[in-house]
Amino acid sequence: MNQTGLLRVENLRTHFYSQGRTVRAVEDVSFSVEQSSTVCLVGESGSGKSATAFSILNLIPKSLGRIVAGKVLFQGEDLLQLSPKRQRAILGSDIAMIFQEPAAALNPVYTIGEQIAEVLRTHRQCDAREARRQAKAMLERVGIPDAARRLDDYPHQLSGGMRQRAMIAIAIACRPKLLIADEPTTALDATVQSQILGLLHDLQRETGMALMFITHDLSVVAEIADRVLVMYAGRVVEEGTVTQIFDDPRMPYTRGLLKARPSVHSAGLSRRLAAVPGSPPDLANLPSGCSFRPRCGHAGSGCDQSMPPLERIEGHSVRCLYWRQIGAAAQNSEAVL
Template sequence: MPDGALPVLDVKNLKTVFHTRSGDIHAVNSVSFDLRPGELLGVVGESGSGKSVTMMSLIGLLPSPPAEVREGQVMLGDQDLLKIGEERLRAIRGRDVGFVFQDPMTSLNPVFTVGFQIMEPLRRHMGMDKKRARKRAVELLELVGIPDAERRLKDFPHQFSGGMRQRVMIAIALACDPKVLIADEPTTALDVTIQAQIIELVKDLREKLGMAIIWITHDLGVIAGIADRVMVMYGGQVAEHGPVREVFANPAHPYTRALLKTVPKLREPRAEKLRVIEGQPPMLGAHPAACPFRARCAHAFDRCARENPARRLIGKGHDVACHWDHRTGEPT
């Protein structure tokens, strides 16, 4: 990643609400982050913390209604993705931003061949004729490690294994050489061996193509091995953010510390029980006016119930949203 490079993606104060019969659900609350060329940003947190909704909000993938991106700015280069029309946004989704979903079987269309699904964005967004698109599709399948690529263009998704389907999804996402690749838990449904292969594949592609990547996961071990920075989300907002080594070595937010303690360690006694975070994630039915983690936090005090903490800088590129100072063990 070039030092001091301008962000390829810059998100400020993003807020997303779901309108339901029971009232509004405040799913994303004032989320801000940026992404530089060639960088990999890991996004972690429990289910329901707002990771996927945040990323789908960026490029208009949420159904409206019930979803509404109520506020914010999403700059991709010099374009604010929240202010351009649907037609323009659709073109950007296919060309400038690639998205790899968690379950490839539900993302791939079962009635079209894999070749057709790879060639479609090439013809629509890159203006290729059928012959050029087919040649490029073969190259993409070879790039993601699918053997006998030319023959497999004629196969349907059900004729591929789970790991191979995920490779096909990556090939589709890479078809138009996007500036940003968003991978939403791309290895969750795969066995451990295939997970490792997909992770190695993405690392190789990142080095070859120099694209910026957002990797959404609940697996802290994966992020430790591949990310430059990590963004920890809780209750629809950013709890902590910074260089991955710094955050993992010196976690400042009680939630980050609790998450890291849940990771099993190889040298622990076999009789040692797995650690859990006691309590339940917050209900997001009201705009947060207090710290969302306070009910599960051993360090919570009166101010936590009165005021939602703002993110504050505690080191180079390292910030935290907490009223408790992990260095002194006292309120800030």
């Protein structure tokens, strides 16, 4: 893990508690995000991506669970150790988040303009007139037409794509140094998704903003990522550059995800999708050894003994005992073909 990032997460662990069970949602997660870079967290639902993001922002509801270990260093300050006042000063200003469901994240009883203006008044000490002017500029910046009128609309009056743009407008209003985007394009059609990804890229280029992007869509990852973290059962099981992950996947789980991607052959016909066998594990009752072992076709001696450590070679990390043999077998298979 790089030791000099804008954001540095060290050995983060978050547990949720339900009906006497301990759900290990985030287990020993470490990574860094550099200024102006894009780090993507990928994996199936329940792999710990969103729980990691909420832990970074210290937004885990105390009634549901808690962060039990780790550090979240933002420009050298541990966000988990700050006073509530200092946390509020950073969150929304230097760090912002686009939530997965804008319909749930936006307040239904306040207009879009009021919600953007509140951020500006809180963190930039703008008066009401200036806050409204900047709110209008933000809506224009994210491509919402007739921004002056839309300022006075309520969330339910906007389409899904426009609500997502409004969420982005709130998040970028204070020009954050780090933007965390939790599957911001999942429910959008391909055209709107492309527009939003283009907008985020433009913002990075203009402001130097870093982006932590959470998604299960590998086509988006291939388009925007600098580095990729593959998560499974609350742990990082592979990390590398986007080229390393797509051209030289080492963890069997990563290989499975890549094989499950839709693709079109030169003849114009889509191949049959190869699903990852089995289902994600119960995080309150994980299997012994490697958590992916029950679904892995390459499991062997030792896989049931203990969780493999992350082995790092030339900036590419993998949590698997047999990745070398698996890679050699794949190369031999390709050579025969």
